[in-house]
Amino acid sequence: MKEFQWTSGIMIVSAVFACGCDQSNRAGxxxxxxxxxxxxxxxxxxxDGSTHDPADDGSHTHQAGPHGGVVTDWGGGxxxxxxxxxxxKKEATVHILxxxxxxxxxxxxxxVQISVSDPQFQFSxxxxxxxxxxxxxASRFVGSHDKLGEISEIAGAITGVVEDTxxxxxxxxxxxxxx
Numbered sequence: 014m015k016e017f018q019w020t021s022g023i024m025i026v027s028a029v030f031a032c033g034c035d036q037s038n039r040a041g042x043x044x045x046x047x048x049x050x051x052x053x054x055x056x057x058x059x060x061d062g063s064t065h066d067p068a069d070d071g072s073h074t075h076q077a078g079p080h081g082g083v084v085t086d087w088g089g090g091x092x093x094x095x096x097x098x099x100x101x102k103k104e105a106t107v108h109i110l111x112x113x114x115x116x117x118x119x120x121x122x123x124x125v126q127i128s129v130s131d132p133q134f135q136f137s138x139x140x141x142x143x144x145x146x147x148x149x150x151a152s153r154f155v156g157s158h159d160k161l162g163e164i165s166e167i168a169g170a171i172t173g174v175v176e177d178t179x180x181x182x183x184x185x186x187x188x189x190x191x192x
Contacts, residue, residue, distance in 0.1 A: 079115050080108055085171065085182035092118060092180065094171055096127070100188050103162040107138050107154040107171060117143060119150035125173035127156070134160050164188060 078084045082097030093110040107125055111118045119142070128135045138156030146152050154173075161167075168185040 076114065078108065078110070080106070082106070082108070083184050083186045084110070084114055085184045087173070087175075087180035087182050088178075092120075092175065094125075094173075094182055094184075096171060096184050096186065098161060098167065098186060098188050100162050102157065103159055104155065104157040105136075105138060105161060109152045109154075109173075117146070117152035119146040119152040120173070120175045121150050122154075122173050122175065124156075125154045125171060127169060127171050129160070129167055129169040131168065132160060132164070134158060161188075 076084065078093075078095030078097070080095055080097050082095040084093050084095050086092075087094050087109075090112050093112070093114045095108040095110055095114075097106045097108075098104070099106070105127060107127075109118045109120050110116060123140050124137045126135060126137050136156050136158040138154035140151035141153050141155045142151040143153050166185075166187050168183070170181050170183050172179065172181045174180070
C-alpha cells in the first residue's frame with residue numbers, strides 16, 4: 014500500500030510539472046518585475062498564428078494594436094494591454110484586450126498605472142469605459158503627464174489588478190513628433 018501511495022504521489026507531481034504552473038506576468042513574479050514573459054509549459058500562440066516560448070526573455074514582438082499602440086502581455090497572454098500615446102495632449106490611453114490582441118475586455122478596475130524608466134516618472138490612468146463596456150467595468154484607461162510631451166522614446170511597465178490578481182507588462186515605444 015505504501016508503494017502505491019508513493020507512486021501515486023510521484024505521478025501527481027509529474028503531472029503538475031508536465032502541465033506547468035502559469036504565474037504569467039503577475040506583479041509578484043520575478044519575470045513580471047523584470048518585464049519578461051513568465052515560466053509556463055508549451056508555447057504562447059497569438060491570434061496571427063505567431064508563437065513564442067513563455068519562458069523566453071520577453072523579447073518577442075506583437076503586432077501594432079487595433080488603436081495604433083504597442084501591445085504587451087498581462088498574464089502570459091490571458092490579457093493583452095495596448096498603450097497608445099498622444100504627445101500633443103501629453104496623454105496615454107490603455108486598452109485591455111483579450112488573448113486575440115484585438116477584442117476589448119472590460120475589467121473591474123478604476124485605474125491602471127504606468128511607470129516609466131527613463132526619465133523616471135509614474136502616473137495613473139483612470140477608467141474611461143467605452144460604448145458596450147458593462148456598468149462598473151472598463152476596457153479603456155486614460156491619463157496624462159507633462160513629460161509625455163517632452164520625450165521621443167518611452168519604456169517602462171504598466172500594472173493593474175484584475176479580479177484581485179496583480180498584473181504587469183513591460184513596453185517600449187518611440188513617439189513621433191506628431192503623436
